[in-house]
Structure formats: structure tokens, C-alpha cells
Amino acid sequence: MSAADLITSAPDREPARHSLLTRIVIYGLLVIFAFVYLIPLVVMVMTSLKPLDEVTGGNMFALPQHLTLEPWIKAWGEARIGVSDTAGIYGYFLNSIKMVVPAVLISTVLGALNGFVLTKWRFPGHKIVFGMMLFACFIPFQSVIIPMAVILGGLGDIGRSLIDLTGYSFGFGSPTVNLVIVHVIYGLGFTTLFFRNYYEIFPTELIKAAMIDGASFFQIFRRILLPNSTPIFIVTVIYQFTNIWNDFLFGSTFAAGDQAPMTVALNNLVNTSTGVVEYNVNMAAAIIAAAPTLFVYIVGGRYFVRGLMAGAVKG
């Protein structure tokens, strides 16, 4: 039973015998905590549904008196982000999607193959290889960001020469492509870890049986492993999606201006120093930025937790 399954399954123990008073205290504390965890989100949502004068003049805990979707419309299509000419955050939302989807898919598939090799086709030194890949999960990105900037700058130069030569950059220097590359590279450690731990307990006899049946390496992977890997695929995809969507450091470093991902745009919108601060629009934009990952969390909460646990405590 995995750690995440432990959380969601009720323990097979006698119910704790508490007095009524103790019960009331326990429930009281839990409800207060729940309130504290929820309140920022509630305030965000309420603020985003109020006209600006109600935000600046009224109480943030008060329910909206004039419900309005104006801030949402403004955030999505009209708000000016930093110094950019592009209006609204929808363009940045699309940037994030264009970057996240390939990055998640590529890193997940590579992780699955790596996990397969590291558990079922072991070679001398497989543990060192895995340990080295695992450490890659935890490095501070500050320690790779300068060389990465140099390399990506080089790719940009290649792209410009290609445009001069052929009129087309073939993706060289494109911020979206750059971010896909970066996220695939620095996501590999985690995806490999997830699949390795999953395949570690995948019965090796099935692989042996398939070998006797004459299946090749890739046939075993495709016909035996993959059809039985759905849960870990969901876990990995959710984990990678959440991480990459929420990334800020790489996005702000390697994709400027109109090409920036959602988180960078949100930060620029919120911390713009010119004009009146439109809190309601900021909150609407923040909720839009959070919506995809929150949606994934609500739909696949179980897998979400499993990924979190796998990323922290191995196995």
C-alpha cells in the first residue's frame, strides 16, 4: 500500500474513544484550521467579483453587493501586463499551455523508459546512475541558470542565422521551445524516480514470461508495462503539470515579454507600479492562473497526493 493510499484509507483500528468534550475540541480545531486555509481563496474569489470601489472602500470579508464579472473580463482580455502591448492574460495562458503540454509528455515518456531500464534491465552501476539522476531533482536552479542562459542564448543565435538563411527559425530561440527543453531536463529526475519506484514492485516474472514469449525490449514496454502503468502515468502527469505550470524562475528568466508564461504575466500584472491598483482584476487573473492546477487537484486529488508523497518520501 503506498503512502497516499494510506492517507485515503481509513485505518483498521478501533475508533479512538474520546469524551464528548474532547470530540468538540477536536472538531472545533479542525474547523478553525479549515477556515484559515480557505479564507485567502474565499477573499480572492469575492474580491474578484466586486467593483473596484467596493474593494478599496469596503470590507474584504463582506459579500459582494454588486456582483460583477467585469474584473474577469478585464483580466482575461483587456488588462495591460507590465510594459507589454498585449492586452489581457489569455495570451500568456496560451503560452503556458503550449509549453506545458509537450514538456509534460516528453518528460513523462522518458521517465517511464528510464524507470523500466533501471528496474527490469539492471546493469552494474544502475544504483549510482539512479542516485545521480535523483539528486538532479533537488538542486537549486540558481546553480544552473547562468550556463542555461548562455546555452539558450546560443540557440537563439542559431535561430537568427537560420531565419537569415531560410526565413524560418525551426524553433531555435523560441521561448516556448526553450522552456520545454528546460522543464524536460529538470523534470527528468522526478519522472524517473516515480516510474522507477512503480516498476520496482512490478512483478519481474511478467517480464521473464514475455521474454520467453519472444517479446523484444520495446514490445515488453509497450505491451506489458504500459497497459499496466495508468496510475503512475496519471500521478506523473499531474505532478509535472502542476510543477511546470506553477514555475516562475525559469519562465521569468528565459521567456520575456509577450512570450512569458502565465505566472510571470500574473506577477507583472500584480506588481505593476503605474496607475491605480485594480485589486479585483488582479484577483481574477490570479484565479485564472490557478484554475488549471486547482482543477487537476479537484479531479485527481488522490493522484495528486500520491505524486507529492512520491516526490518526498521514496517508495
Added chain:
Amino acid sequence: MTALEISALRKRYGALEILKGIDLTLEEGGFLVLVGPSGCGKSTLLNTIAGLDSVTSGEIRIGGQIVNGLHPSKRDIAMVFQSYALYPNMSVAQNITFGMEMRGIPKPERDKAVAEVAKKLQIEHLLARRPSQLSGGQRQRVAMGRALVRKPSVFLFDEPLSNLDAKLRVDMRVEIKRLHQTTNSTIVYVTHDQIEAMTLATKIAVLKDGEVQQVGTPAQIYDEPANLFVADFMGSPAMNLIDGTVIRQGGETMIRLDRREHPPIVLPVPAGVVADRLPADGKVIFGIRPEAVNDSESIDRKAKSVSKFEANVEIVEPAGADTFVVIHVAGKELTARMRSDTSVRVGESHTFAFNLDKAVLFDPATSARI
């Protein structure tokens, strides 16, 4: 004709030697059981035959052909695994024909083969199901079906019954025996269960620490164990092994078993013992199976050599068909397998008898049978 021939096979993992020079042959239609305690190398040996483990040195021939470098799928073998290893994402029919599919055999032919095997194993009604929808016994049958459909020259079984409950295990054991008899197939079968070994095998190889201790028919292994290990390992309850001394009495060589409260038991040397191989220091180990110890009136009438003695009964264990009686001889517990209606009582003294036709002697220094 020889179906399987293993010569001087060695397998090393780093400094650890798992198989230390194994020589075995199996003729076509034979049923070889590899038996031994866990860690003895029997599963590794099976895996090297299958090609799932590489070998360090030595040769494996299947049907006369060296298969050392061949991929498992090219060795003309089929394997039934302990966990059955059914592909969980495929139906029973797909499981059975996956190997044929990998070899590019067209679908109509596969369908025909699967129908044939399903009929033989009576699993026709299960073909569309997934492994998770099957009971343990049904999974076992499907795993056998997957092996059968290949029509290999050698079947390999890796502890196939150890995941089943006691009753089903007996049923499936009979099933496997019937399969062997009706198809006359060649089988190598790994187990740690010596009853499975005795009931199924035409030939047993007892392994310990990567070495073959004895190869022989079940009767040879049981009645003439090559050494103390085989004697102790095969048979349940285990063979009684008691320290004894060789003495000369009236020009005859005898074996004396010393006891504390009773006078020593003095026995003639059992038949089959080569007298001049008795160790010089006179120390021997006397081995006798529980069924060759009985009360004096129930001892086998056909026994040529019987030796009687008095002993106190310590424990009586009724086991249904038999009753096991524990007595003490020469500081060791000695178990007698007696009739269920035996009259012995705990604490009472009783006259017991050894059927010396079935007794053996071992040299404690080499542990080999004399």
C-alpha cells in the same frame, strides 16, 4: 534420447558463487524435480536453463543443441512461474497466444491452438476473462495453457503450486502428473516441497549451496540417501539420525546406540552397508525412517532383520491415519510412525522395534552414506 543436458554449469554473481558446477541430464519424457532449501540455487539453475540468467561457464544443451547464447524465446522451452505471471492487461486467450503473436503466427492459427489447449485444460469458458477475474486454480491452469500452446521440448516449472492453498495444491499436483503422463512431455520442476518432489518426479536432484547432493529416482533418494543432508531433507517427519558406535561382539561387527537410563541398544550392521567402509574411529550415524520404527508386534512381517528395545514414550501425536510417537534414544528424539490404534501411552515404557532392512549408516566425518 536426451532432452536436456547440463554440464559443469557455474554461475557467479561477483564473488558469490550460486551454482558450483552442476551436471545433470534428463531423457525425453522425463520429469526432473530440482529440490532443496531456499537459497540452494535451484531457481537460478532453472533460470539459466530458460536463458533468463546468464551462465559463467559450462554448457546447457536442449535437444542436443547448445543454447547458452540463445534468447529465452529461441530455446524451445516454456515456463510456468510461481506467480503465474499472467499479463494483467490481456484476456486469457491473449495471454495464451501472446508468444505466438510475437512470432508472427497468423490469427486463425492462434485461435485454433488456443481452442485446443483450452479444451485440454477445461478453461474454454474463461478465455474472454482477465486474470484478475480468475481464481488461483484457474490462473494456474491458464499459466499451464500458455506453456502447453508452445509445444516446447522442455517445460520449466518454477514452484508453480506454492501460491495455492493446501487442498488445491494436491488437486493441481495430480493435474500436473496427469498432464505429464498423457502428453509424455519433458519437464523440469523446481520446488522446495519434498512431497511434491516425491509424487511427481521420475528423477529428483537434491541441491544444496549450489551443488547437486544426489540424483536418483524418488525411491533411491528416499531409501538410499547419499548423505545426511538428503536423508534429513527428504521425508516428513524427517529420518531419525542417531549417533552410534561400531563395536566387535563375538567376532561380529555391531552398532551400539548408547542411552542414559536404559541399557544401550546393540544392532547388527544393516544390510547394504559395506563393512570395510566403516570409519576407523568407530563413530557412525544411524539413520532410520519413522515408518521403520514401530511397536514390536506391528513391525513389518517381511522384515529380515529386526531389533527390539525398550523405551519410554514421551509424546504421542495422533495425526489421523497414523500416530507419531516420540521417544528418546542416545540423547536424540526419535519419531516412530505407528498405527492410529496403537496402545502406547505417554510416560509408559514400551517395546519398540527397528526394521533394519530400511536402516542406513552415515559417516559423521564426511556425512556420506556408508
Added chain:
Amino acid sequence: MSSITAPIAAEPRSRVVLRARLQDWLPRLVLAPSFLIVLVFVYGFNLWTVFLSFTNSKAFANTNLIGWANYEKLWNWTFETDPPSGWYTALVNMGIFGGLYVVFCLVLGLTLAILLDQKIRGEGILRPIYLYPLALSFIVTGTAWKLFLDPRIGLEKAMHDWGWTSFHFDWVVNPRMMIYCVAIAGIWQTSGFVMAMFLAGLRGVDGEILKAAQIDGASAYQTYRRIIIPMMRPVFFSALVVLAHMAIKSYDLVLSVTGKNPGGAAELPSTFMYSYTFTRNQMAVGSTSAVIMLMTIAAIMVPYIYSEMREKPQ
């Protein structure tokens, strides 16, 4: 399943053997690109950054080695308190933020986990509420908390509206207190995760041990204090390691809670590195701080990974 070492006798099978050899090497070939990528982009780049920290690179990377000068500079800055150097502020803030973040996440996480483990009705609703902040990006979290704590429209104003006019809470705009707000937002975001780790640990405790404790007459409180919580040591250790490394890597949260870190008041090593490298054109100094971050994390993670991998020998 490694390579077949025994010699092959039959000559015409050499092609078969070649293909078998390829099949043997295929898995390693499949893994190789990923490993190579990690080798270059993680280990290679780290070494590159280490190299840069010994140069006098400014806006662009150069190769003029100047020895330990950058490290000496940071070392001197560490003790430059009046006026505080950026690096000194970053270290002090790291201590405040990291300490609060780790301690409060552990305490809150364990408390919530124990409370939730009392056969609570409605656990299925409560648990996701404690965990949802994890799905948000730090930028969103920061935006929300910045609004919530903003004295002009947030908590302080709400309290004044409700008649508690002496209530004063302006930390988020007070440069000296900003870092505490970052810690509050961080704890809010991550404590649910620690709760999940502890809950998994608590649920993993063998029910028979608890039955034995009951028979021994231990009260619920004693059972937790004497038996269950001591058994949580490995979880506690894992959580500590994960939290410490997250605290060191924290970057986005500072920027969003404080509004781009005005005047460097809420400086952390991560923001220090970024501003020296990309806005102050002192790439070598930035690299040096990055190397120090890397070394600190390595000192925490390497023993942890090593012990985790040793515990499950294959």
C-alpha cells in the same frame, strides 16, 4: 539479465548473436540520453557555475580567474551589519524565514495529522481543504496573501470596520517585517503537505501495536506521546529535509508577497543571486552565492538520498 558471457560454438549463428548483443545493450542505449542530459545539464552546469564563481564575470561570462576573491567578498559581507549588506540581509532573512517555515510546518502538519486521525466524520472534506494550497503557484499564493495582509484593504481594514480600531498589522508593507509575511504565506502553502506525510505515517502504524498499548492501559494521550510520535521519526526526518531544501530554494514567494522585494528588504540568497547576476551585472558574485546555495542543499540532500537508497537494498 546481463550479457551472456559463455562462448558460442556454432559459427552460422554469429548474426543471431550480434542481434542478441544489441538486445543486451538496448536498455542502456535507451537510458543513455537521459543520463547524458543529467550529466551535462545538472553536473556539468553546476561545475560551470563553480568555475564562474572564480572569475570576475560581470554582465557576460568570462574566463579571467581571480581565485577566491568572490568568496572572500561574500565572507566579508556576511559580517557587514551596519549598514547591512545585501548578503547579510539575505542570510538573516534565510534564518528567520527558514526557521519559521520549517518549525511551523512541522508543528502544524503533525497537529493536523493527529487531529485528523481521530476517526473524524467529514475527513474527506477537511483533508483536501488543508492540501489545496499545494496546487497553487507561489505567485498566486503571494498575490492572495499580499491582498489579505494589505493594511489599506485587507485584514487591518476589516478589523477597523468591525470596530477594533486599535488593531494594527502592516507587516506586509513594513520592510523590517516583510519576511515574516513571506513565512506566513509559505507555511499556509506547505503545512498541508507535511500533514499528508504525517498522516500517512500515522496510518501506517501497525494496529496491533495500538491494541497492545490499550491492553497495557495507556491513555490516548500517552499512546501518542510514548508510542506513536516516537515512531514518526523517519517521517519527521523526511519532512525536515524536504522543508529545509524548499526553504533554501524559495524565490517566487518572496517576490510576489512583497511586490518584487522593494529595496531588498526581504532579500534571500535566491533573490540575491538573481539580482546580482541579471540586474547588477555581477555574474561572478551571483555564481558564488549560487554555489553556496548548492553546497548547502547538497549537504542536506546527499546524506538523505544515500540513506534512502541504502535502506532498500536490492
